[in-house]
Amino acid sequence: MCVYNRDRALCHRDDTKETPSLDRCVSSCGNIARTDRHADQLRQRATALETRARRLPGPLGERMRGNAARLREIADEHEKTRITLKESAQ
Template sequence: MRGRALCRRDTDNDSPSLDRCVTSCANIARTDHHAEHLRERAAVLEKRAGRLPDPIGDRLRHNADRLRRTADEHDRTRITPPESAS
């Protein structure tokens, strides 16, 4: 629903702003590039977690797992255009 799009808050623009997507928004739109970025960010968090004490390291590993699950969910549920018959 357009009226609930968090990317449109405080703007007069009538269209969604894909560069301002908020993960908690019901209208979130992710591209394959976004999923790739989530996995890259997860790898960075995982690397940092190995250098930090357990309470903080555990939190970073948990966040990395969450980002990977989000990327995996995108891969499972993404909408792709049908292949054209040649």
């Protein structure tokens, strides 16, 4: 999800658009907001890529495994940095 703030947008480094360009999204952008469901979907996609990579030769399989690893890293980072509600101690 994009929580668009022009000052932090990496999709518009050189122009002054006031709306996001989701086709130019950069995974390290400060405007990205992920939910736990997004992280789960990233892990599922990583598993699917790894499954396909086992059937592919050399460089193509390696590239898919690398993409899967990157998706897992993004999901892991979400887990480490996510904001959660704390239950009040009574």
